[in-house]
Amino acid sequence: MKTLYLECNMGAAGDMLTAALLELHPDPAGFVRRLNALGLPKVEFRSAPAVKCGITGTQMAVLVDGAEEGRAQGHHHGGHGHHGMHDIAHIVSHLDLPKPVRDDVLAVYGLIAEAESQVHGKPVTEIHFHEVGALDAVADVTAVCLLMHELAPGRILASPVHVGSGQVRCAHGVLPVPAPATALLLRGIPTYGGEVRGELCTPTGAALLRHFVQSFGAQPVMCVEKIGYGFGKKDFERANCVRAMLGETDGGQECVIELCCNLDDMTPEAVGFAMERLLEAGALDVYTVPVGMKKNRPGVLLTCMCRAGQREEMIRLLFLHTTTLGLRETVCRRYTLARSMDVAESPFGQIRIKRASGWGVAREKAEYEDLARIAREQNVSLQQVQRAVFAPGRLEGGGDKS
Structure with missing residues (x-):
């Protein structure tokens, strides 16, 4: 990489x-x-x-x-x-x-x-x-x-x-x-x-x-x-x-922080709003997992993954936008593929192509938002747009398909 x-x-x-x-x-x-x-x-x-x-x-x-x-x-x-x-x-x-x-x-x-x-x-x-x-x-x-x-x-x-x-x-x-x-x-x-x-x-x-x-x-x-x-x-x-x-280097490797908290007294809308704020602030990923909590209450485990330099801001946002009284921190090693974004020409116009490589792997994927926009505008299916993008000889300006 x-x-x-x-x-x-x-x-x-x-x-x-x-x-x-x-x-x-x-x-x-x-x-x-x-x-x-x-x-x-x-x-x-x-x-x-x-x-x-x-x-x-x-x-x-x-x-x-x-x-x-x-x-x-x-x-x-x-x-x-x-x-x-x-x-x-x-x-x-x-x-x-x-x-x-x-x-x-x-x-x-x-x-x-x-x-x-x-x-x-x-x-x-x-x-x-x-x-x-x-x-x-x-x-x-x-x-x-x-x-x-x-x-x-x-x-x-x-x-x-x-x-x-x-x-x-x-x-x-x-x-x-x-x-x-x-x-x-x-x-x-x-x-x-x-x-x-x-x-x-x-x-x-x-x-x-x-x-x-x-x-x-x-x-x-x-x-x-x-x-x-x-x-x-x-x-x-x-x-x-x-x-x-x-x-x-051989591949992407870095230390990241996972901040977790258990929630059983927030509405789904409030949890979703908190997740949006964390992602807007630059969190690497935010997700929930259903969990069973004390007094047999169903709840969610909210996890925010961020870089070390973002720790304090993410902690602040978690306390601001959730009802939790405490957070747990775990330091993890993260391995990633090298990522890039190119623009390819297609019969429907320009579409962004996400590429990833490393660790002996190479893959590519059309940007979903571009596919969805074209499918709506042209009244066709996502699959039709995607097939047109990756048809042999169609990719131009975005590098060789690997």
Whole structure:
């Protein structure tokens, strides 16, 4: 399985992640040109070779109105205007990006806004970012999301995150490291401090790791094919970089959390509503099993499966949307096939095809929602649409059938 491993021994920031992933891209210069053609207002991307501690790598710079500002750290004050989430969403919606990338950009920036909201005790709609800081962060997030889309790893793993130590000065005063928004974004993710004084992980870096990384831990056994070094601006005794390694592993394996509770005093509608909220929040799976409970009451066992970094949010939602007074947690190993989504041409038009492979297995399946939509529109059966999609020679644009 194609695997990306991010080594965050000196933390992570948007520019460092961009630079490291850029070194893995088959056409780095062309990618930067395409970044600058996306239409981000007032923004220019520049990449340059750099050397730290004798190691060569890449350093990324984001210029706003022709000048490189400090990395975005929430609120900043100065002579520019301010942007809220509505403004950010408007900017992203007009970028020349594939829809999955736009969705990723908004999801990552939404994590940053939500963290700032909790830190400052204000609704997300009232959180405003200084214009330069906001554009700087959107540029970093957009670059990383597009690189992830084009590199298309089957799974993304990372080391525990070094956050640094000491204090950091911002517009609100002197704050401990990690900064409050960063600390919130890293909840449930293994982190550590150390002798290095300074802020090593930024809110943008933390949000990107939280959104993309499926599991944190030691590097798995893998055949590494490409290595990228993305350098930060600061100099330390250690090489200030994120190291990205792209290669092959035997199959998908990660640790996941199962959160369970027994329910005997909720209506089916209420249970269904709770399940919807959990899935909308990013749970890997949510399901129920009928069980017999005390006093001979029929009930359900509700199970929510999630990644370690989602644990606290899922616990909060389970207590919020169910009547349970307690939860049980089990740590499981999860093995998965590498999954991808392609678009195939058919006599009925384009249909999404889900493909999975690994562990000596390869399979494909047409997206049910597409089949159902066409069957309704054409007044035909699901089986007729599916036969047309997978008829010999019909699959085009989605890769070879395997």
